[in-house]
Amino acid sequence: MPRLAVWIVRTSLIYLGCGFTVGAYMLLNKGLTLDPNYRAWIYMHEELMLIGWMLQFVIGVGFWILPRFMQAPKYGAIELAWGAYLILNAGVLVTIAGGWLEGPGSSAALIGRALEIVAAAAFAVYIWPRVRPFLVG
Numbered sequence: 050m051p052r053l054a055v056w057i058v059r060t061s062l063i064y065l066g067c068g069f070t071v072g073a074y075m076l077l078n079k080g081l082t083l084d085p086n087y088r089a090w091i092y093m094h095e096e097l098m099l100i101g102w103m104l105q106f107v108i109g110v111g112f113w114i115l116p117r118f119m120q121a122p123k124y125g126a127i128e129l130a131w132g133a134y135l136i137l138n139a140g141v142l143v144t145i146a147g148g149w150l151e152g153p154g155s156s157a158a159l160i161g162r163a164l165e166i167v168a169a170a171a172f173a174v175y176i177w178p179r180v181r182p183f184l185v186g
């Protein structure tokens with residue numbers, strides 16, 4: 050597995066652990082109601098689980114497994130993929146912080162979402178030439 054895929058998949062697993070913990074906290078409060086405002090954690094839970102965990106895991110496995118160029122450079126414009134990884138995680142963190150501090154519709158949360166869109170577009174541009182059929186069959 051290439052180094053960048055290791056970084057992306059491990060980062061996604063960290064988000065899975067965080068998102069699971071937040072989900073478990075909300076679930077606990079559905080039963081025991083220790084924190085009546087537990088629904089304030091939903092936005093963070095969604096962001097951690099949908100973007101931080103699921104989307105990022107898909108990107109990591111896609112980077113690892115899609116066909117590689119047979120001639121150098123083996124992985125194509127890898128700087129673009131590193132950039133997508135860094136911008137995606139900046140986007141997740143800014144979205145969570147903005148949503149928590151100023152609300153889901155705040156400008157900080159929207160900036161986070163914009164970073165995520167830029168990251169997704171950068172990864173799509175990077176991976177496009179690696180989505181190709183086998184030469185036979």
Ligand code: HEM
Binds near residue numbers: 069076099
């Ligand atoms: C891939 C895994 C998961 C995804 C994509 C996911 C996604 C979501 C989403 C989108 C919501 C918002 C639903 C709404 O607005 O009504 C939500 C709510 C919630 N999730 Fe998860 N979740 C995941 C795993 C978990 C786990 C593992 C737990 C518990 C340990 C959990 C507990 C909850 C709870 C308690 C709510 C709040 C429900 C409510 O009060 O309306 N989730 N989740």
